[in-house]
Amino acid sequence: MFDYFPFVNYPLPYSFEEMEPYIDIQTMYLHHNKHLQTYVDNLNRTLSEYPALQKISLENMLTDIDRMPEGARQSIRNNGGGVYNHCFYFAGIINMGMKPFGQLEEQILKQYGTLAVFFEQWEKAALSVFGSGYAWLVLDAEKNLTIITTANQDTPLELHLKPLLTIDVWEHAYYLKHKNLRVNYIKDWLEVVNWERAERLYTES
Ligand code: MN
Numbered sequence: 001m002f003d004y005f006p007f008v009n010y011p012l013p014y015s016f017e018e019m020e021p022y023i024d025i026q027t028m029y030l031h032h033n034k035h036l037q038t039y040v041d042n043l044n045r046t047l048s049e050y051p052a053l054q055k056i057s058l059e060n061m062l063t064d065i066d067r068m069p070e071g072a073r074q075s076i077r078n079n080g081g082g083v084y085n086h087c088f089y090f091a092g093i094i095n096m097g098m099k100p101f102g103q104l105e106e107q108i109l110k111q112y113g114t115l116a117v118f119f120e121q122w123e124k125a126a127l128s129v130f131g132s133g134y135a136w137l138v139l140d141a142e143k144n145l146t147i148i149t150t151a152n153q154d155t156p157l158e159l160h161l162k163p164l165l166t167i168d169v170w171e172h173a174y175y176l177k178h179k180n181l182r183v184n185y186i187k188d189w190l191e192v193v194n195w196e197r198a199e200r201l202y203t204e205s
Contacts (some may be wrong), residue, residue, distance in 0.1 A: 005047040005054040007083055009040045011031075018095050022188035024177040033088060035172055039082030039153075046075040058084055062157040081153030085134055089168045094194040101195060104164070104202040111145055119190065125149055126186045129169045137165040138200070139205055162205050164198045 009032070016028040047053050050072050053061065061068060061076050062084055068076050100108055100115060112118040125136040125147045133151045138161035140146055145164075148156060156163045167173075168190050174185035 004057055006044050007058070009037045012090055015092065018193050019093060020095075022095070022191045023093075023174075023185075027172075027174065027176045030176075031086075031168075031173060036083070036090075038121050039079045039086065042075065043079040043083055046072050046079065059157060062155050063160070065158045078153050081155050084157070085153055085166065085168065088163060088166050089134075089173075090193050092165050092197055093189070093192045094196075095192050096194075097166050098193060098195040099190070100198075102199045102203070104195070104199045107145055107202070110118040121147055122190075123183065123186050126167050126169050127183060132167055132170040136163050138163050139202070143205065149161055162201070164201045165193065174193075 012028075012032055016032070017025040019025075019028055026069070053068070053072065053076075058080055062080055065073065065077055099105075100118075105115075106117065108118050110119065121173060122135065122137070126149075127148045129135060129151070131151070133149055133154070135147060135149050136156050138146050138148055138156045138159075140161055146160070146161070148159075150156065166184065169182060169186075174182065178185040
């Protein structure tokens, strides 16, 4: 899913209107074709000046962000993170009315008691992001689930956490439809979560 320089903004595996009525067509279009494209272009521009980095995968660069050359580090954090996070976000949605199932659901129930409690915690975390960022469902080294938030385009990779699911709560992800009501966007987003992908990432870990 995440490869090497030169990075490409691959088409989505679904149409822009597919997330209607939860995420509107114009937001999907601008988010993918404009916002993500800019991160891809800026990342490529930076890496074009660092041939050694062109042999390192995006995931590895972000995991070892502190070891990246100083002149490229901030751009990789912002633009590389922007590519990684957006690809993860777009791959994590599908409009099929899915619910958590399988081993991931079992683990959620084991740790949170009920799905309602889990969703409540998720909403609280996603609402708590001040300014721009993401909420993530991640696995730690002991294979425990945790909900975390990251600022801007920071990723869970540098924290050595394995991401399963993310919601982008930058205003550009919802403002056209949901305006200032991020909570409504979070509720709508929950309708289009690709729980099959999250389950796959959980079971393969
Ligand atoms: Mn975004």
